[in-house]
Amino acid sequence: MINLKGKVAVITGSGRGIGKSVAEKLAEAGADIIITDILVEAGEATAKEIAKKYNVETLFVESNVTNSESCVALAKATMEKFGRIDILVNNAGITRDGLFMRMKEIDFDLVIDINLKGAFNTTQAFYRTMTKQRTGSIINMASVVGLMGNAGQVNYSASKAGLIGMTKSLAREAAKRNVRVNAVAPGYIQSEMTDVLSPEAKEMMMRNVPLEIMGTPEDVANAVLFLSSDLSSYITGQTLSVNGGMIMQ
Ligand code: NAD
Numbered sequence: 001m002i003n004l005k006g007k008v009a010v011i012t013g014s015g016r017g018i019g020k021s022v023a024e025k026l027a028e029a030g031a032d033i034i035i036t037d038i039l040v041e042a043g044e045a046t047a048k049e050i051a052k053k054y055n056v057e058t059l060f061v062e063s064n065v066t067n068s069e070s071c072v073a074l075a076k077a078t079m080e081k082f083g084r085i086d087i088l089v090n091n092a093g094i095t096r097d098g099l100f101m102r103m104k105e106i107d108f109d110l111v112i113d114i115n116l117k118g119a120f121n122t123t124q125a126f127y128r129t130m131t132k133q134r135t136g137s138i139i140n141m142a143s144v145v146g147l148m149g150n151a152g153q154v155n156y157s158a159s160k161a162g163l164i165g166m167t168k169s170l171a172r173e174a175a176k177r178n179v180r181v182n183a184v185a186p187g188y189i190q191s192e193m194t195d196v197l198s199p200e201a202k203e204m205m206m207r208n209v210p211l212e213i214m215g216t217p218e219d220v221a222n223a224v225l226f227l228s229s230d231l232s233s234y235i236t237g238q239t240l241s242v243n244g245g246m247i248m249q
Contacts, residue, residue, distance in 0.1 A: 002229045005030035008082040009228065010074070012065055012122055013092030015042030017191040018141065021217030022089055022224045027054035029225060031087065034078050036063045057082070065092045065118030068125070075125035084133060085126050087228045090119035090163075091141040095193060097152045108155040115159035119166065131177040138174075139227050140167050141220075142183040144243045160185075164239050171237030180236040182227045187243025189215045210245035 009026045013019040015037035023033050027050045035050070037043040040062050047060035059081050063074040078085055093115045096107035119140050130136030145153050146160025164183050171181040188194060188205050194214070197205075206212060223242045226232055241247065 002029045002225060002231065004087075004229065007031045007086040007228075008034070008078070008084050009087035009089065010034040010036065010078055010085060010122075010126065011089040011091055012036050012063070012118070014089075015039040015046050017193065018186070018189060018217045018220050019089070019091040020046050021221040022091060023050055024054070025218070025221035025225045026087065026228060027056045027058070029229070030054075030056065031228075032057040032082055034059045034061060034074070034082075036061045036074055037092070038062065038064050065090075065122050066113045068121045071121040071125040074122070075129070078126075079129065085129055086133075086135065087137050087139070088123065088126050088130075089139045089141065089224055089228075090122055092118055093141060093159075093193075095153070095156050097156065099152055100154045103154060108158075111155040112159050112162070115156070116162040116166070119163055123170070127174075127179075130179045131174065134178045136174075136179040137228050137232075138170070138179065138181045139224050140164075140181070140183040142167070142185040142239060144185050144187045144241065144246055147185055147239070147241070147249070148247050167239065168237045175236055180227075180232070182232070182236060183239040184220060184223045184227065185239050185241045185243065186220045187215060187241070187246045189217060189220055189242075191217060208246050209243070213244065215242060215244060 009031045014023045014035045035047040043060045047058040051058040061077045063070045140163045143160040145157040167183040
């Protein structure tokens with residue numbers, strides 16, 4: 001069994017959905033957890049719930065990944081309470097789907113700002129500490145559409161492809177400090193993000209999934225757990241697909 005006792009994990013956008021599931025999975029393995037989100041009520045409730053359920057230390061910090069000062073404050077709060085950071089999961093993300101022809105500049109900018117620049121801001125806030133410690137695992141939440149593209153998601157797929165590029169470049173820089181950087185690329189996962197899709201759209205997507213079911217947040221969390229742990233100590237710069245076989249590289 002994977003043991004993360006003594007490790008400290010920060011997961012952005014972890015008040016609900018995949019981020020919350022990742023936080024639970026890492027807590028189950030013994031890590032202390034920082035929940036951070038713009039959703040204050042959900043974030044506070046999640047931090048309390050996880051502390052009680054898994055008997056670990058948790059902290060909720062309200063933070064917006066688009067604001068670099070907010071990310072620095074998050075890192076400061078983390079260091080004040082725990083004195084270290086071992087695992088950073090850049091999970092916060094949104095969609096603003098629409099066909100390219102009608103896509104508004106504001107929707108392109110917002111998706112890039114949160115999904116891609118948000119990971120840059122958060123990682124910058126924690127990076128120096130990780131390199132000084134000479135240990136750390138950074139995991140960026142990409143997406144299958146960052147690898148294959150998707151009609152109606154020019155903004156979203158660009159942000160996720162960008163994250164994969166950022167993962168590879170930073171992995172090359174950080175390796176000499178024993179900091180690993182990887183990405184996870186989920187396919188269609190049950191969550192509030194995909195709940196909004198019509199039954200027809202879901203059915204169409206399922207036709208491309210050899211395993212013929214949607215994934216669960218826990219399926220994604222299991223991949224993050226692996227990349228967080230020493231079981232993946234020789235793995236960096238990679239993108240781990242969790243997509244039911246939707247694409248095979
Ligand atoms: P979700 O909407 O349930 O969760 C996203 C979380 O990010 C929310 O708690 C939200 O409040 C938070 N967030 C949004 N903007 C933020 C900001 N500016 N600062 C801080 N937090 C912010 O969606 P989810 O399905 O759990 O998605 C989590 C991640 O997984 C996203 O990066 C998403 O792109 C990725 N993903 C999801 C799927 C899927 O099928 N659900 C597939 C591939 C990738």
